[in-house]
Amino acid sequence: MKLKTLIVLMIMLLMSYVPAMAQGDPDVINPEDTTVAEVITPAPATNLSASDTPNDHGHSIDLSWDLSVDDGAGMNNVIGYMVYRATSMDGPFESRSGLLLKTTDYIDAGAINEYENGYMPDHTDYYYKIRALTADTAVYSDSEIFGPIQSYGQWFNWERLAVLLMVAGFLFLTVFFINKAKKGADLFVRRLAGIEAVDEAIGRATEMGKPILYVLGLGTAADIATIASYTILGRVAKKVAEYQTGLIVPCYDPIVMTVAQETVKTAYLDAGRPDAYNEDMVYFVTNQQFAYVAGVNGVMLRERPATNLYMGKFYAESLILAETGTVAGSIQISGTDEISQIPFFVVACDYALIGEELYAASAYLGKEPLLLGSLKAQDYAKAGVIFLAIIGFLSLMFGYDGITDFFHVR
Amino acid sequence: MARSKSISIIILLVVIALFILSWVIKATTFESDPDRISLWFSVRDAFFITMAAFLTLAIFSFLYKDNPYYKFAEHLFVGISAAYWMCVGFWSTLVGNLVPNISETLSTFFKVPYKGFHFTYFVPLILGIILLMRLSSKHGWISRWALAWIVGTTAGLNLIRYLRTDFISQVSNTFVPLLVDWKGVGPFFSDFSLSSTGQFAMTLSNWVIFIGVFCGLIYFFFSKEHKGIFGTASRVGIWVLMITFGASFGYTVMGRVSLLVGRLTYLFKDWLGLIS
Numbered sequence: 201m202k203l204k205t206l207i208v209l210m211i212m213l214l215m216s217y218v219p220a221m222a223q224g225d226p227d228v229i230n231p232e233d234t235t236v237a238e239v240i241t242p243a244p245a246t247n248l249s250a251s252d253t254p255n256d257h258g259h260s261i262d263l264s265w266d267l268s269v270d271d272g273a274g275m276n277n278v279i280g281y282m283v284y285r286a287t288s289m290d291g292p293f294e295s296r297s298g299l300l301l302k303t304t305d306y307i308d309a310g311a312i313n314e315y316e317n318g319y320m321p322d323h324t325d326y327y328y329k330i331r332a333l334t335a336d337t338a339v340y341s342d343s344e345i346f347g348p349i350q351s352y353g354q355w356f357n358w359e360r361l362a363v364l365l366m367v368a369g370f371l372f373l374t375v376f377f378i379n380k381a382k383k384g385a386d387l388f389v390r391r392l393a394g395i396e397a398v399d400e401a402i403g404r405a406t407e408m409g410k411p412i413l414y415v416l417g418l419g420t421a422a423d424i425a426t427i428a429s430y431t432i433l434g435r436v437a438k439k440v441a442e443y444q445t446g447l448i449v450p451c452y453d454p455i456v457m458t459v460a461q462e463t464v465k466t467a468y469l470d471a472g473r474p475d476a477y478n479e480d481m482v483y484f485v486t487n488q489q490f491a492y493v494a495g496v497n498g499v500m501l502r503e504r505p506a507t508n509l510y511m512g513k514f515y516a517e518s519l520i521l522a523e524t525g526t527v528a529g530s531i532q533i534s535g536t537d538e539i540s541q542i543p544f545f546v547v548a549c550d551y552a553l554i555g556e557e558l559y560a561a562s563a564y565l566g567k568e569p570l571l572l573g574s575l576k577a578q579d580y581a582k583a584g585v586i587f588l589a590i591i592g593f594l595s596l597m598f599g600y601d602g603i604t605d606f607f608h609v610r
Numbered sequence: 611m612a613r614s615k616s617i618s619i620i621i622l623l624v625v626i627a628l629f630i631l632s633w634v635i636k637a638t639t640f641e642s643d644p645d646r647i648s649l650w651f652s653v654r655d656a657f658f659i660t661m662a663a664f665l666t667l668a669i670f671s672f673l674y675k676d677n678p679y680y681k682f683a684e685h686l687f688v689g690i691s692a693a694y695w696m697c698v699g700f701w702s703t704l705v706g707n708l709v710p711n712i713s714e715t716l717s718t719f720f721k722v723p724y725k726g727f728h729f730t731y732f733v734p735l736i737l738g739i740i741l742l743m744r745l746s747s748k749h750g751w752i753s754r755w756a757l758a759w760i761v762g763t764t765a766g767l768n769l770i771r772y773l774r775t776d777f778i779s780q781v782s783n784t785f786v787p788l789l790v791d792w793k794g795v796g797p798f799f800s801d802f803s804l805s806s807t808g809q810f811a812m813t814l815s816n817w818v819i820f821i822g823v824f825c826g827l828i829y830f831f832f833s834k835e836h837k838g839i840f841g842t843a844s845r846v847g848i849w850v851l852m853i854t855f856g857a858s859f860g861y862t863v864m865g866r867v868s869l870l871v872g873r874l875t876y877l878f879k880d881w882l883g884l885i886s
Contacts, residue, residue, distance in 0.1 A: 315725035363774050370773070389832050421757075422764025424772065458744065459757055487699075488691030494669070494684040501676040519866075543859035546852075554851065556830045564832075579833040585781055586827055592785030593820065607782035609774055 242270035242278045244341040245330040250349040253307060255360075258322040258353030260309040265343060267304060268332040277334045283308060286327045289345060293329060322352045362607050373580050378573030387572045394533055394551035395561045398432070398509070401531050402439045405506035411446030412436065413505035415496060415521065417536065418489060419513025421455040424559065425537045429511040430463050431562035431571065432535075436509060437467035441476055449482040450499060452492045457484045493517040497524045510534040510549070511558065514541045522548030535561060618678070625664075625679070632881075633660045639883065663881035666873060708735060784823045786816040822850040 245265045253260035263283060271278035281300045284293035285308060296308050308328075310320020327347030333340045381387050405412045414433055419426040433449070440447045449464065451457035461482045468477035485495040497520065500508065508525040510518070511534070518534075518541040525532045526548055534545035535553030545552040553561055556578070563571035588607075595603045636656035668683035709716045710724055711731040717724035740756040743749045790812040792798070802810060828840060829847030836844040879885040 360774070362778055363770065366773055366778060367770065388834070390835050392832075420764070421761055422768060424765070424768060427761065427765055455741075455757070455760060458741065458753070459761065462754065462757065484692075486688050486692040487695035488687075491687040491691035495688045497672070498676070498681065498684050516866075540858055540862060543855035543862070546855055547859070560832045576833060579831055581777075582827045582831055585777075585784075586824060588781055589784045589820070589823060592781075593788055596785060596787040597789065604782060604785040607778055607785065609778050609782070 240275055240277060240334075241339055241341050242275060242332050242334055243268045245281060245332050245343040248328065248330055248343045248346045250326075250328050250346050252349070252351050253309070255354055255357040257312065258351050259312050259320045260307055261326060261328070261349055261351050262305070262307055263328060263330075263346075264305040265330050267302070268341070271302065271332065277339075278332045279335055280333050282331045282333060284329050284331055284342075287325060289327055289347065293327075299333065320351065323350050325350060360609055362609055369584070370577060370581055373577035374574050376573075377576040377580075378569055381569035381573045381576075387576050389560065389564050389572065389575060392553070392557060392561060392564055394535065394553045394557065395564050397531075397533055397551045398436065398565070399439065401507040401509070401533060402436065402443060402445065404531060406443040406445045408506045410506035411448050411503055412440060412507045412509065413496075413500065413503070413525075413530070414447065414449045415508070415510045415512070416449065416451060416456055416460060417510065417512025417514045418452050418492070418517070419456070420453055421459050423513045425511075425513045425535075426456060428559045428562040429535075430459060432509070432511050432565060433460060434463045434467045435565040437464040438471045441468045441471035441473040444473075444476065446505075447481050448499060448503060448505060450485045450492075450496050451482060452485065452487065452489075454484055454487075457482055489515065489517055493520050496521060500524050500528045500530065504528055505530050508532045510536070510545065511553075511561075512536065514538050514545075516541075519544035519548060525549075622678075629660060629664055632663070633657055636660055636881070659881055663877055666877060707731075780823070784819060786819055788816055788820060789813060790816060821846070826850055 245268050248263070248265040250261050250263045252258075253262045265281075268274075268278045268281075270276060279299070279301075281297075281303060282295050283297040283300070283306050285296045286293040297306055300306060308320075311318045313319065314321075325348030327345050328349070329345045330343040331340050332343070377387065402412060414436060416426060416429050416433070419429075421427075437447060439445075447464065449460050451460060461479060464482055465474075465477050465479075468474055485492050499505075500521075501524065505528070508521075508528075508530045510521060510532070514521075514534075514536045515538065518536070518538075522532060522534065522545055532549040533551045533553075534549040535558035536542060536545065537555045537558055539555065542552065542554055546554075559578070560575055563575040588603075592603050592607075595601070633656050636659055637652045640652035640656055665683045665686070668679040671677055672680045705720045705722060708731055709720055710722050711726070711728040712735070713727075714724045737756045737759060741753050744753040791809050798809065802808075805811060825843045825847035827847070828843040829836075829851065831840075831844075834840060875885065
């Protein structure tokens, strides 16, 4: 019985195998019937070269190559290129770019810090190859491997030579004029209506017995406009201390608040009224733009300051502040270097210091050699710009663009 | 006085009643929404939408005059934002930046990936501690060192940045040819076109840049009294500035109008449901 069953099973197995052979089962390869799809490998990219990226901080390699002859011509089957990199000639190579279309150069820039993803150490041997890709991901051709090449940082960025020369020139002018001012030279600064109005406004507040509101804006402690504003605040605080008027300085930034407190404190000390200084004059409101505006608006309407001074960096809140100040009936003087906000101050304030007038104001009020000297240096720098502009126009008219290129700084 | 107080109380009661009514109606409309899985979510969402609408109206009430509703919204806004930014400062600056670079134990404690010990991060840490010395009346003067460091360093760095991005960029962008594609007077008139990319428009544009920059710089020249030809150039400069400011004003006002439209859309669509 067992033998019969075994024979039947063997016959069935044999019968099931024969038709499969006849039908060409995919698992069974018949060399005569098999047709292999024609694979057309494109020509590789040629002339691959690599060099350290010049004028940078390192961690970057510049690559260039010639297009494959099958890219846009020949078999025309190259759809793009990918850059591959390895730390040894034998690999393993890893891709360093996305698909690059009709491209013959690429900057392989990695992360600078060791703990970041994609960190690319300097002074390490790198090997590159360019892969020319076709629509079939399995069909591609690699260029010859280029390497080794190392990345490293440069001490000097020659593309910024113009910046160095400008800084050196400006520093020379500043030191020269500061020394001149220190020696007692009378450095003339023209009258600035907005700044002359500050004393008048402080006097008005004293007569009315109302406080002065000083807003330093939304800038950080290091913004040039905020730094200029500290000087003006110092001057205002000194006058306020002398006249015994109230002063309110709501701040947006905690560091600005700290510096402002020091400025006001020093001003009270200079005025001989340290006892009148109250730390709560300068206080922090919030670090959120419109919440800060809401808070300052509230102060304007409840304290009704006689004078509002807006000096520093302002953004979208400028018009809201200036409008509320107008509603509250305060005399308003503003100054900012934020070009898009100056129009609002011009229309809503009694006096507006436009851009650089804010920096000049601090020198004008302070009359200190340091500030006057730097203001003079700025004036001469402007004269230099006018001179350079004329030279630039003339050179372009005569078809020479070397000067223009020199000042195009990346 | 008593009458005024009574009126204030009546207004307050009306506002509270309107708030509750709006809340209930909103919750009822949400209840029929198949996306809301429970009554709790409907009630909660309706509360926040109604609250946001009432706070918006409270801020708008400032247009009439300062009032208790505006004060409430203002104090709420200021308080919440101050607390929020303090938390953001702690979690993004201290925990996000400082901790992963100085201590593995603290990184594990705060569940942030440790990036290795970096000595340089002790500089801001020490400066921060020095800044906090202000809280001590005896040692408060030490905080001035940190302030001097912050202001001095960043001002120095900004000097270079401003010179590069503002000053030198201004210089290089001013270098434009005063005669664009000049081939002589004959071709200029024979090919004359008012197209914005035409020779005439480009030449005119470059002349405006030249005169604008030249006169604008003269306006900002503080070492000389603005009289005579210098004064004339300065006046042209201020005209150029004012025309620019006018254009900027109009552009920004349009931006503000779009903000107002956004707020009104919230009120009429999300809250009242009058706009589909």
